[in-house]
Amino acid sequence: xxxxxxxxxxxxxxxxxxxxxxxxxxxxxxxxxxxxxxxxxxxxxxxxxxxxxxxxxxxxxxxxxxxxxxxxxxxxxxxxxxxxxxxxxxxxxxxxxxxxxxxxxxxxxxxxxxxxxxxxxxx
Numbered sequence: 001x002x003x004x005x006x007x008x009x010x011x012x013x014x015x016x017x018x019x020x021x022x023x024x025x026x027x028x029x030x031x032x033x034x035x036x037x038x039x040x041x042x043x044x045x046x047x048x049x050x051x052x053x054x055x056x057x058x059x060x061x062x063x064x065x066x067x068x069x070x071x072x073x074x075x076x077x078x079x080x081x082x083x084x085x086x087x088x089x090x091x092x093x094x095x096x097x098x099x100x101x102x103x104x105x106x107x108x109x110x111x112x113x114x115x116x117x118x119x120x121x122x123x
Contacts, residue, residue: 005036007113010045014063020048023117024066031073038113039070040106041098042080046087049079049094064095071097078109 008023023039030037041049048063071077077098084090084100091100101109110116 003035003115005038005113005115006030007038007040007110007116009040009042009110009116009118010048011043011118013044013047014050020045021063021066024048024063024070026117027075028066028070028073031070031075036074038076038078038109040078040080040109042083042103042106044083044087046079046083046089049077049098050089051093051095067095067098071095078106080106 006027008027010020010023012020014020027037027039049067051064067077079094079098079100080103081100082103084093094100
């Protein structure tokens with residue numbers, strides 16, 4: 001059975017590992033080549049969506065630029081509201097084009113996809 005759409009889950013912070021960067025790029029590339037791909041950020045993965053990142057200070061590619069490209073390519077990006085609140089973040093702290101949703105809705109978004117890739121540690 002062919003995969004009609006993809007959901008990539010990111011649970012770890014933006015820097016220190018390449019998983020989040022690769023996950024965001026995967027969604028962008030999927031959308032560019034006709035595989036609708038979305039992202040879900042939960043737990044420490046919500047840090048990936050913070051705007052005005054200074055990745056150059058640690059000599060790393062910018063996850064912020066990756067997210068902007070992913071959204072422009074058609075990816076929907078969902079962020080767990082509870083994880084944001086636990087970390088003292090609000091919608092104003094996030095990159096434009098990202099949707100904050102209650103934790104209960106995350107399972108619904110996952111079930112809407114044919115394939116789910118739980119990057120950054122799995123479940």
